Amino acid sequence: MPGREKRMIMGKQKKMSEIIIQIDGKEVKAAEGMTILEAAQSADIFIPTLCHREKLEPYGACRICTVEAEVRGWTKFVAACLYPVEQDLVVRTRSEKVDKIRKTILEFLLAHAPYSPQLQDLAQEYGADKDRFEKESSFCILCGLCVRYCAEVKKKNAVGFVECGARREISFIPEIASKECNSCKECFPLCPTSYLQAAFVLTESLAFPTDSSPTALKK
Amino acid sequence: MRERNKKVRTAAVDNDRIDRIINKYQGKPGSLVQVLLEIQHENHWLPLDVLGRVSKKLGVPLSRVMQIVTFHKTFSLVPKGRNEVHVCTGPSCYVRGSTRLLDTVQDLIGIKPGETDPDSKFSLETSNCLGCCNLGPEIIVDGKHYGRVTPDKVKYVLKNYE
Amino acid sequence: MPRINSASELEELRKGILSERDPDKPCIAICSGTSCLSLGNGRIISAFEEEINKKKLKTKVDIRATGCHGYCEKGPMVVIYPEEICYVEVTQKDVPEIASQTVLGNKVIDRLIYTDPDTGEKAAHQSEIPFYKNQMRHLMGNNTKIDPRSIDDYLAVGGYSALSKSLLEMSPEEVLEEIKKAELRGRGGGGFLAGRKWETARNAPGKEKYVIINSHEGELGAFMDRALFTGNPHSVLEGLIIGAYAIGSHLGFIYTRHDTPQLKNNIDMALAQAEEYGLLGENILGSGFDFHVEVHLDIGIFVSGESSALMRSIEGNTPEPRPKYIHTSVSGIWKKPSVLNNVETWANVPQIINKGSEWYASIGTDRSKGTKLLSLSGNIVNTGVAEVPFGTTIREIVYDIGGGIPKGKKLKAVHFGGPMGGSIPESLLDTPLDFDELAKLGAPIGAGGMLVLDEDTSMVDVTRYFLNFLSDESCGKCVPCREGIRQMLRILTNISDGKGREGDIELLEEISEVTGAASLCALGKTASGPLLSTLLHFRDEYEANIEKKKCPAEKRE
Numbered sequence: 008m009p010g011r012e013k014r015m016i017m018g019k020q021k022k023m024s025e026i027i028i029q030i031d032g033k034e035v036k037a038a039e040g041m042t043i044l045e046a047a048q049s050a051d052i053f054i055p056t057l058c059h060r061e062k063l064e065p066y067g068a069c070r071i072c073t074v075e076a077e078v079r080g081w082t083k084f085v086a087a088c089l090y091p092v093e094q095d096l097v098v099r100t101r102s103e104k105v106d107k108i109r110k111t112i113l114e115f116l117l118a119h120a121p122y123s124p125q126l127q128d129l130a131q132e133y134g135a136d137k138d139r140f141e142k143e144s145s146f147c148i149l150c151g152l153c154v155r156y157c158a159e160v161k162k163k164n165a166v167g168f169v170e171c172g173a174r175r176e177i178s179f180i181p182e183i184a185s186k187e188c189n190s191c192k193e194c195f196p197l198c199p200t201s202y203l204q205a206a207f208v209l210t211e212s213l214a215f216p217t218d219s220s221p222t223a224l225k226k
Numbered sequence: 227m228r229e230r231n232k233k234v235r236t237a238a239v240d241n242d243r244i245d246r247i248i249n250k251y252q253g254k255p256g257s258l259v260q261v262l263l264e265i266q267h268e269n270h271w272l273p274l275d276v277l278g279r280v281s282k283k284l285g286v287p288l289s290r291v292m293q294i295v296t297f298h299k300t301f302s303l304v305p306k307g308r309n310e311v312h313v314c315t316g317p318s319c320y321v322r323g324s325t326r327l328l329d330t331v332q333d334l335i336g337i338k339p340g341e342t343d344p345d346s347k348f349s350l351e352t353s354n355c356l357g358c359c360n361l362g363p364e365i366i367v368d369g370k371h372y373g374r375v376t377p378d379k380v381k382y383v384l385k386n387y388e
Numbered sequence: 389m390p391r392i393n394s395a396s397e398l399e400e401l402r403k404g405i406l407s408e409r410d411p412d413k414p415c416i417a418i419c420s421g422t423s424c425l426s427l428g429n430g431r432i433i434s435a436f437e438e439e440i441n442k443k444k445l446k447t448k449v450d451i452r453a454t455g456c457h458g459y460c461e462k463g464p465m466v467v468i469y470p471e472e473i474c475y476v477e478v479t480q481k482d483v484p485e486i487a488s489q490t491v492l493g494n495k496v497i498d499r500l501i502y503t504d505p506d507t508g509e510k511a512a513h514q515s516e517i518p519f520y521k522n523q524m525r526h527l528m529g530n531n532t533k534i535d536p537r538s539i540d541d542y543l544a545v546g547g548y549s550a551l552s553k554s555l556l557e558m559s560p561e562e563v564l565e566e567i568k569k570a571e572l573r574g575r576g577g578g579g580f581l582a583g584r585k586w587e588t589a590r591n592a593p594g595k596e597k598y599v600i601i602n603s604h605e606g607e608l609g610a611f612m613d614r615a616l617f618t619g620n621p622h623s624v625l626e627g628l629i630i631g632a633y634a635i636g637s638h639l640g641f642i643y644t645r646h647d648t649p650q651l652k653n654n655i656d657m658a659l660a661q662a663e664e665y666g667l668l669g670e671n672i673l674g675s676g677f678d679f680h681v682e683v684h685l686d687i688g689i690f691v692s693g694e695s696s697a698l699m700r701s702i703e704g705n706t707p708e709p710r711p712k713y714i715h716t717s718v719s720g721i722w723k724k725p726s727v728l729n730n731v732e733t734w735a736n737v738p739q740i741i742n743k744g745s746e747w748y749a750s751i752g753t754d755r756s757k758g759t760k761l762l763s764l765s766g767n768i769v770n771t772g773v774a775e776v777p778f779g780t781t782i783r784e785i786v787y788d789i790g791g792g793i794p795k796g797k798k799l800k801a802v803h804f805g806g807p808m809g810g811s812i813p814e815s816l817l818d819t820p821l822d823f824d825e826l827a828k829l830g831a832p833i834g835a836g837g838m839l840v841l842d843e844d845t846s847m848v849d850v851t852r853y854f855l856n857f858l859s860d861e862s863c864g865k866c867v868p869c870r871e872g873i874r875q876m877l878r879i880l881t882n883i884s885d886g887k888g889r890e891g892d893i894e895l896l897e898e899i900s901e902v903t904g905a906a907s908l909c910a911l912g913k914t915a916s917g918p919l920l921s922t923l924l925h926f927r928d929e930y931e932a933n934i935e936k937k938k939c940p941a942e943k944r945e
Contacts, residue, residue, distance in 0.1 A: 067711055068866050070906045084905040090713050104905065108868075111902040115871035140875055149864070158287070167289025168706075169296040171689065173874050175864030180288050182278070256704035263646050263685050286704075293706050297863075300646065300688040317609045317806070317839050318765035320853055354690070354861075356647070357611030358423040359763065360460040360771035371426035 028096040043087040043098055044072060054100050055109065055129055057116075057199065058150040059088045063159055066151055069116075071129070073108050075099040084108065106133055114139045120146040120200035147202040149175060153194040163187045166194070166203075177203070179210040243268060244276055248283050255286045262295060270310070271302040299340065299351055307342040307349040309387045311335070312366040316355025319362035323376075327363045328352065330377040334384060347387070391666040393674035395552045401665075402549075405540050414449045414491050415469040417532050421456025421615055424463040425650065428480075429453075432464055435483035449491055452541075455531040455619015459519050460772040462502065467514065467532050474514045475500040505769070505791070522788040524751070524759050525775045527735050531619040536654045539661040542622040548667055550738035554630045555675035558741075563634040564590065567737065570745035571757045576602055576693075576730030577805065577834045579756075579823040585727055589717040590635045592725035597637040600702075600721075600728040601628055603644035603651070604686050606693035607806040608857065610837035612761035612773045613731040617644075618651045620735075621658035625681075627737030629668065632679050635727055639680055643698050646685040655683060690807075690861035694909055695728045696720075697863065708863045709909035730835065732761050752778035756822045760836055764790050767797065767842035776821065783817040786840060797842040801925070805834025807854040808914040810921025811847065830921035832914075847926040848933055852880040854918045862911050869912025872903035876919065888934035893923065 026037045030052050037046035042065065047054050057069040065088040072087040077097040084104070099105065113135035117126055121137040126148075130137060151168070154177060158164050165183040170176060179188070188207060195204055247264045251257040261280055266272060272295055281288040295301040313328045332338055335348045342349040358364060361373025365383055372383045392398050418424075418433050433453055440449050457465045462476035468490050475486065475497070482500060489495045502511045504518065511517045514532070534541040542548070554563050568583030589597055601624060605613040617624055628640050642655060659681055662668035670678050684702050686692050692707035699721045701707040720726025736758055740748045749757050756778035762785065765771050769791030776785060782802055786792065793799050801811040810831035812819060819825055826833045841850065855877045864870045876899050879892050900916035907913045923930065 067908060070867050070908070073906045085713065086711060086908075089711055104901075107898075108902050108906045111899065112867050112871075112906070115867055115875065118871075141878070148867075149870070151865075154289075158289070164287035164289040167287070168293050170864070171297045171691075171860075172862045172864045173859045173870060175870065178289075178292065180292065183288065254704075256702075258704040259687060259701055260685065263687065267646075290706070294687065297706055298687050298689040317803075317837075317850075317853065318771070321766050321839070321841060321845060321850075353647075354606070354688070354857075355608050355611070356422070357605075357614045357763075358426050358460070359609060359611060359765035360423055360463070361426060362765075373426060 026092050026094050028092050030098045037092045041092050043090045046092050054087045063155045065089050109133045110135045116148045119143045119148055123200045125199040146200045152197040153203045156194045181214040185215040252283045255284050258286050266301050270306045307346045310349050312351050312353040314364040315352040318359035322362045324363040326377055330380045389664040395556045398552050402543050405544050417452045417454045417467040419457040419465040420453040423460040427464050429464045431480045435480045439487040452535050455536050456615035457532050458773040461770045472513050476502050519770050523775050524777045526759050528775045537657050547622050550741035551626050560634045566745045570740045570748040575732035585717050586635050589725040589727045592718045596724045598721050598726040599632045599637045599640045601642045602728050602730050604693040606690045607835040607837045609765050609839045610763045610835045612763045615773045617731045618654050621654050623735045624731050627734035630737050638678050642683045691863045708865050711908050753822050762836045762838050764838050766839040768840040769794050779820045781818050781820050793842050800843045800845050801841045803839040804831045806837050807858050808917050809834045810917045813925045847922045847929050848884050851918045851922050852884050858915050866908040868903045868906040872899050883933045886937040
């Protein structure tokens with residue numbers, strides 16, 4: 008069961024204590040165990056996300072949801088999708104530095120996928136320039152939605168991450184993907200850049216066992 | 227004929243020994259890293275079918291196995307040469323000239339880090355600091371350290387290896 | 389081996405071991421640290437064994453393969469006891485002469501003792517050699533006397549008396565209080581108060597708690613943990629068991645390197661021997677306290693030294709960090725409270741218990757107590773492992789201990805903390821070694837790797853080198869770190885190659901701001917450390933590279 012649902016049920020069962028936090032000057036009632044993002048969403052306060060989806064465990068990779076969190080006088084920058092609320096927390100979802108962070112993150116990602124509709128929408132809001140950095144060869148932004156959906160919801164693990172650092176990428180496991188993907192493809196609409204679909208087609212044509220290719224099956 | 231046999235020997239896999247290692251950790255997904263390290267150490271590389279067996283016996287998705295084995299150059303998915311050459315590229319060796327040393331080794335063997343030469347004689351890799359900084363710059367061949375190696379001495383180090 | 393079930397039995401055993409050892413009996417202690425091992429100390433050991441056998445002196449002379457003596461530059465090293473004559477750069481050919489002249493004849497062989505390269509002065513004893521006499525070797529000092537494969541050697545120098553005192557004379561709370569009063573700070577790079585971390589774990593809910601020795605030592609240029617742990621594994625193990633007792637943990641993990649078989653073998657042997665003696669396992673020393681240890685190997689990647697990544701690796705997962713909004717001392721391995729400390733941190737514990745927190749806190753500075761192990765490397769005459777009290781100036785370390793810069797070159801900078809640290813220029817060399825003083829200058833001490841750089845070094849290039857390393861060794865999960873390092877590296881490479889442009893420095897600073905604030909873990913957050921510190925102290929080099937399209941420093945790597 009995804010974390011959010013689990014926490015909501017636990018909250019009802021255990022009668023979790025109510026926590027009062029402040030988001031952008033507004034008082035927000037939150038339950039113990041909630042994240043800043045969940046608290047904000049419950050109060051209709053918008054925080055942008057890219058790698059976050061309700062059905063999946065929060066991931067904290069894109070960092071677009073970075074907000075300012077002030078606790079006992081100390082301000083730090085945290086990922087709203089992961090940071091647990093605490094009493095007297097003061098959150099600022101927009102500020103000069105938060106906006107600079109989001110703008111730069113978008114510019115990093117636009118160097119990979121300049122025509123992604125999601126990225127373009129956010130780029131407009133934060134004044135991000137898709138040409139600020141040199142174009143990258145891969146248009147995957149490594150949000151991990153495909154990998155996590157396949158692991159947590161479908162439990163097939165047909166696609167995973169390989170390599171590390173700057174060389175990190177997603178990779179379909181031919182032995183599993185050839186059996187599972189053609190009748191599923193539920194992860195395809197999740198991809199913000201359509202890299203996923205391209206990677207699948209490439210893997211299918213180059214690496215699937217020959218008797219499982221669509222043309223072979225048709226015969 | 228002898229040459230071909232040499233290449234075959236390099237890529238040959240002792241499946242019995244590998245299976246013994248895997249069986250030790252059967253049903254223990256938490257031991258994934260240890261199993262892979264033991265097999266890599268024993269066999270010097272990780273064939274894909276072995277990874278499939280690890281995945282099945284330990285109950286770990288193959289995608290997670292692949293993520294770990296591609297995470298660092300410690301693991302190899304292709305057969306290694308008969309002799310593994312490491313050039314230390316730690317910062318102390320770096321300021322003492324490891325880049326020039328690496329260039330010389332590359333030129334002599336004809337391969338880049340991560341590669342194996344066509345005769346499967348040498349595999350080359352860079353290594354992080356091994357803690358022998360006074361010996362820098364260093365070449366390590368099959369675990370043996372050659373310290374304070376200048377580019378002109380490289381060929382004397384490598385000629386000892388078949 | 390007899391199982392020890394009380395403090396008195398331990399002391400009996402110790403007395404027994406000492407009574408069989410004649411302090412006047414000659415002992416040949418041969419350094420078997422990583423470097424000396426690589427220089428062929430095995431041949432020297434065999435040669436000594438042959439000589440002693442030839443002269444039929446097997447029962448009259450001891451030969452001991454010891455841990456790292458620290459003076460790696462002068463290896464292979466041999467120390468002859470009881471006179472403590474110290475021979476440097478020994479070869480196999482010197483062995484017969486040493487055996488007859490020194491071991492039997494009590495004569496010092498002049499050509500084999502240390503000679504000061506500047507004054508020509510000779511020094512026959514360790515205490516007279518500049519490298520050693522300016523140190524305070526509380527942790528490393530016993531390395532010359534102990535064979536790491538012999539628990540009896542460790543017992544002979546007072547080992548496990550702190551464990552006995554802790555388990556049998558003190559409560560866990562009292563042990564914790566001592567560590568807190570000693571103000572022991574983590575030696576792995578964080579500098580966090582160990583006592584506070586232990587207390588958090590102790591007070592965290594749940595019965596199952598874990599303690600971990602971080603023996604990954606990923607910091608580039610750092611090799612002192614290996615020297616200590618390989619040479620005196622029991623000192624670290626004793627600290628771990630005492631810590632486990634204070635925290636309430638019954639299972640410990642040692643996370644160590646896969647590429648150092650000597651270290652792993654010594655650890656395995658130490659664990660087995662401690663268990664045989666009843667110093668580890670069930671009912672330790674008859675105290676009723678149980679504690680077991682598991683050894684796990686790393687996969688080699690730098691990021692797996694980060695505490696949350698390390699814990700994921702122990703769980704059998706890819707070593708990817710998680711944000712530490714909830715500390716690992718509350719939720720660590722399998723979400724249980726887990727205390728991770730560095731090898732050196734644990735090794736400090738027995739002496740705090742034995743000699744008291746007041747004694748310990750009297751060493752060092754106001755906020756950095758005790759001694760620190762340092763790995764001296766780079767453009768320095770004396771490469772090796774040094775141990776000094778906090779407060780010693782960097783100048784004293786580089787010149788009095790390190791012997792200065794080779795080939796008569798001038799010092800340009802000293803770099804601390806590897807890829808997540810920073811450099812200080814020559815003008816700041818009188819800064820005392822201190823966690824906070826160095827952090828203020830943008831050169832946090834890190835784990836203790838001290839890389840000395842001479843006048844020919846291009847600071848732009850060194851920065852590029854560290855960023856290149858991080859781009860390969862970070863996990864790549866979060867955007868600011870992965871993409872930020874990618875872009876910074878590209879710009880730096882251009883600057884280094886003479887292709888820099890106006891505005892590049894400002895762009896680097898802006899990207900650093902983003903990676904520093906928004907990255908998921910400490911690796912990303914401090915990745916721009918070397919860049920920011922070199923921009924602070926060597927900005928002119930960057931500007932010159934951009935303006936003149938070439939690097940002002942001569943040496944280019």
